[in-house]
Amino acid sequence: MSKEIKPKRREFLFTATYTVGAVGVASAIWPLVHQMNPDSSVKALSTTEVDISSVEPGKTITVLWRGKPIFIRRRTKKEIDEAASVDLKDLKDPEKDSDRAKNPEWLVMVGVCTHLGCVPLGDKGEYKAWFCPCHGSHYDTSGRVRKGPAPKNLEIPKYEFVDSNTIKIG
Amino acid sequence: MSEEKYIPKSKLAQWLDTRLPLLTLSHHLTSYPTPKNLNYWWTFGGILTFCLITQIITGLVLAMHYVAHVDHAFESIEHIMRNVNYGWLIRYIHANGASMFFLAVYIHIFRSLFYGSYKSPREVIWIIGLLIYILMMATAFMGYVLPWGQMSFWGATVITNLFSAIPIIGESVTTWLWGGYSVDNPTLNRFYSLHYLFPFLIFGLVVLHIWALHVPGNNNPIGIEVKKNSNETIPFHPYMVMKDLIALLAFIIIFLWFVFFAPNVLGHPDNYIEANPLVTPAHIVPEWYLLPFYAILRAIPSKLGGVIFMFAAIFVLMFLPWLDKSKVRSATFRPIYKKLFWILLFTVLMLGYLGAKPPEGIYLFLSRLGTAYYFIHFLILLPLIGRYEKTDPLPQSISDPVLEKPGIIDKFKKAAAQYEGENVGSFK
Numbered sequence: 001m002s003k004e005i006k007p008k009r010r011e012f013l014f015t016a017t018y019t020v021g022a023v024g025v026a027s028a029i030w031p032l033v034h035q036m037n038p039d040s041s042v043k044a045l046s047t048t049e050v051d052i053s054s055v056e057p058g059k060t061i062t063v064l065w066r067g068k069p070i071f072i073r074r075r076t077k078k079e080i081d082e083a084a085s086v087d088l089k090d091l092k093d094p095e096k097d098s099d100r101a102k103n104p105e106w107l108v109m110v111g112v113c114t115h116l117g118c119v120p121l122g123d124k125g126e127y128k129a130w131f132c133p134c135h136g137s138h139y140d141t142s143g144r145v146r147k148g149p150a151p152k153n154l155e156i157p158k159y160e161f162v163d164s165n166t167i168k169i170g
Numbered sequence: 171m172s173e174e175k176y177i178p179k180s181k182l183a184q185w186l187d188t189r190l191p192l193l194t195l196s197h198h199l200t201s202y203p204t205p206k207n208l209n210y211w212w213t214f215g216g217i218l219t220f221c222l223i224t225q226i227i228t229g230l231v232l233a234m235h236y237v238a239h240v241d242h243a244f245e246s247i248e249h250i251m252r253n254v255n256y257g258w259l260i261r262y263i264h265a266n267g268a269s270m271f272f273l274a275v276y277i278h279i280f281r282s283l284f285y286g287s288y289k290s291p292r293e294v295i296w297i298i299g300l301l302i303y304i305l306m307m308a309t310a311f312m313g314y315v316l317p318w319g320q321m322s323f324w325g326a327t328v329i330t331n332l333f334s335a336i337p338i339i340g341e342s343v344t345t346w347l348w349g350g351y352s353v354d355n356p357t358l359n360r361f362y363s364l365h366y367l368f369p370f371l372i373f374g375l376v377v378l379h380i381w382a383l384h385v386p387g388n389n390n391p392i393g394i395e396v397k398k399n400s401n402e403t404i405p406f407h408p409y410m411v412m413k414d415l416i417a418l419l420a421f422i423i424i425f426l427w428f429v430f431f432a433p434n435v436l437g438h439p440d441n442y443i444e445a446n447p448l449v450t451p452a453h454i455v456p457e458w459y460l461l462p463f464y465a466i467l468r469a470i471p472s473k474l475g476g477v478i479f480m481f482a483a484i485f486v487l488m489f490l491p492w493l494d495k496s497k498v499r500s501a502t503f504r505p506i507y508k509k510l511f512w513i514l515l516f517t518v519l520m521l522g523y524l525g526a527k528p529p530e531g532i533y534l535f536l537s538r539l540g541t542a543y544y545f546i547h548f549l550i551l552l553p554l555i556g557r558y559e560k561t562d563p564l565p566q567s568i569s570d571p572v573l574e575k576p577g578i579i580d581k582f583k584k585a586a587a588q589y590e591g592e593n594v595g596s597f598k
Contacts, residue, residue, distance in 0.1 A: 067352035117331035
């Protein structure tokens with residue numbers, strides 16, 4: 001009787017030991033992995049206020065937010081009309097211009113190409129808006145990708161108008 | 171020669187060797203039988219070892235002066251170049267050493283492809299070699315980020331963004347790699363830490379690579395198995411050591427030509443501009459040794475697709491020993507494979523050239539053609555010709571191709587007669 005039970009008991013003990021050991025190792029590894037995620041000081045810098053009173057129509061200012069450039073463009077009437085008139089069926093990542101710019105005059109977006117992270121150049125490319133020099137993605141006056149390898153439109157960060165001259169990003 | 175038991179001469183040496191068989195190891199390494207027909211393409215293993223050690227020593231010294239911080243990194247490189255005694259020399263050796271390392275590794279890899287060194291029973295040597303190559307690319311990439319110039323920054327941005335192509339978890343992976351929301355100080359710090367670690371991992375893999383080599387022994391230009399401990403092999407020391415040294419000296423001359431006369435020709439002038447996260451340089455180009463893969467990345471008109479194909483271009487090589495079904499190793503006896511080898515080499519060089527060009531028009535078209543051919547070569551042509559190619563007859567022994575040359579025996583006999591009476595050994 002005992003001869004049959006013993007191996008089973010031993011197997012159970014081995015399995016239990018491996019399991020506890022595995023959990024122990026995993027919980028010891030987690031801090032080593034997680035330390036690489038953004039730390040508290042990086043997270044703390046997550047909002048920026050920008051004064052936009054000096055931006056003329058047709059001009060873009062670039063500010064740094066979380067280490068990334070943010071394009072703030074005061075669009076001209078022509079640009080707004082162009083952006084609004086595009087048929088959504090022609091878009092790779094369909095989005096209405098009105099969803100991207102709360103106030104159509106102001107386009108606020110992360111100036112990072114959604115392909116591999118370069119900064120697109122302004123007033124360039126086939127749509128006279130943004131063009132990424134790295135791998136040739138073209139964006140329109142609403143920052144939507146129209147051509148090239150980028151999969152998505154330029155990202156719109158979380159922002160709000162604090163007053164008519166100030167934008168708070170983040 | 172593991173066949174005969176080695177016993178050190180002195181009592182002290184015997185005492186040590188029975189406790190830690192270092193002398194046995196050293197005896198094995200010096201007397202290791204190598205095929206007598208190895209040509210100069212076989213000297214790149216030694217050259218690569220030299221490159222690794224050079225990089226480790228110069229890197230160790232550079233680390234004494236470099237500061238891994240976004241505010242000081244760029245300055246500290248200039249400090250090394252201008253103020254540190256011989257800093258310019260050490261840094262130029264390290265920077266050009268990386269290029270030389272890749273030059274040698276590419277020759278080493280293509281030698282393997284030509285002579286079929288990856289085939290049974292040497293698959294494990296081949297796979298470990300590829301792991302070394304992958305680690306080399308990672309190490310070189312992280313090292314290139316450390317000077318914190320424009321190319322450092324934007325190269326790091328583009329390469330780390332490759333991981334954002336992974337569906338669902340991509341964003342979190344890049345944030346984790348960066349330690350923030352963009353390439354910044356935490357990124358620089360961890361790259362420095364890993365750039366210091368990886369060469370030692372490479373060193374460990376090199377030990378395994380050589381260990382795995384010493385089990386079956388070297389392949390050779392004829393590609394047939396040699397009979398160990400026969401007149402087909404010669405001891406590694408002094409024969410191969412001397413041959414390796416001659417090749418190494420020639421290699422060092424080329425290496426130092428770059429260091430002293432063209433230290434920046436393989437780099438990019440934009441990297442002498444400090445990193446600026448607001449401005450991307452007009453043409454981002456990786457270091458020359460990554461260009462073929464960069465061309466593949468850009469040839470595919472989809473982000474995820476490009477990344478998948480780029481990684482696949484490396485990983486397909488892991489399966490090479492099983493994709494190439496031909497029993498004959500050396501391309502010398504494979505008329506069709508030999509042609510394909512040269513076409514593949516041309517394709518890879520062409521992709522390298524295209525990787526440095528803007529991705530438009532004819533360049534883009536040729537990149538796509540080259541990418542397609544690269545995969546067709548490995549996935550379709552190799553398995554097919556392995557089955558249908560009519561190979562040339564193989565010699566019985568590695569000596570045959572030499573001895574079959576007309577008049578060669580008479581020439582040897584004549585030479586031997588000159589030394590008659592002297593103890594110069596015998597041939598055959």
